Amino acid sequence: MKHLSDIEIIESINRGNAADFALIVDRYKDKAFSLLRRMLKNEMDAEEVLQDSFLKAYKSLKNFRQDAKFSTWFYKIVYNSALTTIASKKRKIEHAMTSIDDEFEIGKYDDEIYSTAENARQYVLKLVDKLPLKNALVTILFYVDGLSLNEISQVMGTSLVNTKVLLHRSRNALRDLLLKHNYQEEML
Amino acid sequence: MKKISDEFLNDYIDNQLDSNSIIEVAEALKVDSNVLNRLTALKKVDSSLHDIEVIPAPEGFTNRIIKLVIAQSKIIIPRVSYFFISVVSVLVVGVLLVSAVAFVTAEKSQKQADKISFLKDGTQYLNEIMSSFHLFLSNDNILKIGLFLTIILLISGYFFLESHKNFRNKLNKFPTT
Numbered sequence: 470m471k472h473l474s475d476i477e478i479i480e481s482i483n484r485g486n487a488a489d490f491a492l493i494v495d496r497y498k499d500k501a502f503s504l505l506r507r508m509l510k511n512e513m514d515a516e517e518v519l520q521d522s523f524l525k526a527y528k529s530l531k532n533f534r535q536d537a538k539f540s541t542w543f544y545k546i547v548y549n550s551a552l553t554t555i556a557s558k559k560r561k562i563e564h565a566m567t568s569i570d571d572e573f574e575i576g577k578y579d580d581e582i583y584s585t586a587e588n589a590r591q592y593v594l595k596l597v598d599k600l601p602l603k604n605a606l607v608t609i610l611f612y613v614d615g616l617s618l619n620e621i622s623q624v625m626g627t628s629l630v631n632t633k634v635l636l637h638r639s640r641n642a643l644r645d646l647l648l649k650h651n652y653q654e655e656m657l
Numbered sequence: 658m659k660k661i662s663d664e665f666l667n668d669y670i671d672n673q674l675d676s677n678s679i680i681e682v683a684e685a686l687k688v689d690s691n692v693l694n695r696l697t698a699l700k701k702v703d704s705s706l707h708d709i710e711v712i713p714a715p716e717g718f719t720n721r722i723i724k725l726v727i728a729q730s731k732i733i734i735p736r737v738s739y740f741f742i743s744v745v746s747v748l749v750v751g752v753l754l755v756s757a758v759a760f761v762t763a764e765k766s767q768k769q770a771d772k773i774s775f776l777k778d779g780t781q782y783l784n785e786i787m788s789s790f791h792l793f794l795s796n797d798n799i800l801k802i803g804l805f806l807t808i809i810l811l812i813s814g815y816f817f818l819e820s821h822k823n824f825r826n827k828l829n830k831f832p833t834t
Contacts, residue, residue, distance in 0.1 A: 487730040488827065491723050498714040506712050516715055523722050527729070593705035612706040637667040640706075644698040 475539035479530055490527055497540070498523075500614050501547050507598060507605055508551045518554050522547045541620045544610065548624050575599040575642060583650060592650070593643050603627075604639040611636055661685045661692045669696070670703050740820075744813040751806045755799065762793050 473481075473492065481489045498519065505515035525546050533542060578599045586592035597608060603625070610616045610624065622632040659681055668674050669682050685692045793799060 486827075487726050488723060490726050491719050494719045494722050498718055499711050502714040502718075503710070503712040512715075516718070519714060519718070520722060520725075524725060524729075527726050589701055590705040590708060593702055594709060597706070597709060608706060609709060613709050613711060637664055640667060640699060640702050641663050643702045643706075644695065647698045647701060648694065 476535055479533060479535070479539065482527075482530055490523075493526075493539075494523055497543060501544070503613055504544075504547065504606070504609055505551055507609060508602065509554060514554060514558075518550045519547070522550045525550065538620065540614070540616065541623050544614065544616065544620075544624045548606075574601075575646065579646060579649075589647060593647065596643055596646065597639075600639050600642070604635050604642075607632055607635040608639045659685075661689070661695075663695070666692075666696050666699055670699055740816060741813075744809065747809055748806065751802060751809070755802055755806075758796070758798055758802070759793055762796055762799075763789050 475493065475496070478489055478492050482493075501522065502515055502519050505518050506512065509515050509518065522543070526543055529546075533539065575596050578596070582592060582595045582599070586595055597605060600608065606625065607621055610621045611618070616624065618632050618636065619629055622629045625632065627635075661682060665674070665678070665682065669679070674682070682692075682696075686696065
């Protein structure tokens with residue numbers, strides 16, 4: 470089957486082929502769900518927000534400006550829907566969303582993760598979930614969803630410089646822990 | 658030698674440095690083991706992060722969304738078929754045109770009949786009406802309009818069947834569970 474672009478699918482949906490929205494859902498559901506699971510720390514909330522995000526996207530498709538990338542536009546809906554849920558549930562996570570100067574507390578999980586990780590790769594991946602929320606989001610959007618730093622800054626409503634700082638700090642923190650545990654031998 | 662910062666190394670692995678900066682990093686790597694260690698570890702982090710697990714959405718998620726979307730579409734968007742509206746309009750105009758031509762032709766025939774004789778019996782009158790009707794049917798314009806309407810009917814019938822076939826295919830493709 471021909472691989473349709475997002476824009477081609479959206480044009481088809483706007484012509485009245487509502488069932489074609491399944492192609493968009495299939496394309497984005499897993500990556501968006503991964504992001505939401507990490508943001509909300511709860512599977513049911515993540516599923517609810519994901520459903521809500523897709524329905525909002527469907528209702529607003531006619532307003533989607535096709536000079537923008539659909540993925541950026543859609544992730545912005547997902548991100549804002551998740552923030553609304555977090556705010557409504559008055560979770561403490563809200564505090565963590567306010568600044569890029571969050572303290573890196575991954576060190577306190579280090580012993581536990583280090584003792585269970587089988588190699589450097591597994592160790593790094595387990596630490597990602599312990600990053601401050603904004604850092605984790607930038608990292609996931611960059612590596613899992615393949616968004617550029619510029620697109621991530623649009624999704625999160627932060628400046629490009631701050632987005633870059635968030636990604637670099639995450640990498641540096643993970644790298645420092647790798648060096649602390651002398652993973653060099655495995656790496657070289 | 659210029660100190661190689663963490664930001665510099667991050668830009669290096671993201672291919673964001675210009676050629677001069679890349680040369681600076683390469684030279685630092687030759688002489689400074691600390692830079693080498695930092696860069697190697699950073700590359701390991703970068704390659705590991707490419708393997709972040711994608712958590713699959715719950716099973717049946719797409720079907721649930723599509724059912725909701727279809728339900729919304731039925732409520733919100735009543736689809737208008739502009740094709741059928743156009744066909745019906747052309748047919749109505751055609752029928753009105755035929756009626757007008759028939760009326761004019763019949764009137765002319767009647768006047769001609771009146772000139773020939775005023776004293777016609779019922780049978781003759783009926784014959785004249787029949788001949789008017791025959792005249793009406795043998796009119797070239799009427800034949801052309803009739804032909805035109807027949808073609809429109811055949812074309813619209815073809816598009817109607819195609820549209821029905823497409824709709825049936827779409828229904829068959831649509832997931833039922």
